[in-house]
Amino acid sequence: QVQLVESGGGLVQAGGSLRLSCAASGSDFSINTMGWYRQAPGKQREWVTTTTTSGRTNYADFVKGRFTISRDGAKNTVYLQMNSLKVEDTAVYYCYLAYAGKIYWGQGTQVTVSS
Numbered sequence: 001q002v003q004l005v006e007s008g009g010g011l012v013q014a015g016g017s018l019r020l021s022c023a024a025s026g027s028d029f030s031i032n033t034m035g036w037y038r039q040a041p042g043k044q045r046e047w048v049t050t051t052t053t054s055g056r057t058n059y060a061d062f063v064k065g066r067f068t069i070s071r072d073g074a075k076n077t078v079y080l081q082m083n084s085l086k087v088e089d090t091a092v093y094y095c096y097l098a099y100a101g102k103i104y105w106g107q108g109t110q111v112t113v114s115s
Contacts, residue, residue, distance in 0.1 A: 002026040003024070003026050004095050004107075006021065006022045006106040007020070007021050008109060010110075010112070011114065012085055012113055013114050014085060014086055014115050015085065019079060019082070020080040020109060020111075022034065024076040024097050024104075025076065029076050031099075032053055034050070034051055034078045035078070036048040036093055036095055038089075038094065039094070039108075040090060040091040043091075048060050049080065050069070062088075066085075067081065068081040082111070085113045089111060090111060092108040093111055
C-alpha cells in the first residue's frame with residue numbers, strides 16, 4: 001500500500017522560511033513524479049511544483065524564485081524549501097506521487113504565514 005507522509009508545516013512570520021518533507025513508502029517507485037499542491041481556505045487546490053526522477057522541475061509562477069523542490073531518491077522523499085513566505089502562501093500543502101498510472105496524496109500539512 002502506497003503511503004505519503006508529510007511533515008514540516010507550521011506557523012511562520014511573513015518573510016520567513018519553512019521546509020516541508022514528504023516520504024513515500026509501499027513500492028519501489030522507480031520512475032515517478034512527485035510534487036506539491038496547496039489549498040487555501042475557500043479556494044480550489046492549486047498546483048505548486050513538480051519534480052521527476054529524471055531531474056526535471058517545474059514551478060507555478062507565484063512561487064518561482066522563492067520555493068525549491070528537491071528529492072532524495074534513495075529515501076523516496078521530496079522536500080519543499082519555502083523562502084520569503086507571504087501571507088498568501090497560507091494553505092494546506094499536499095504532497096502527491098504519480099506512479100504507474102495512479103496518483104497518490106499525502107494527508108496535508110498546514111502552513112500559516114502571519115503578517
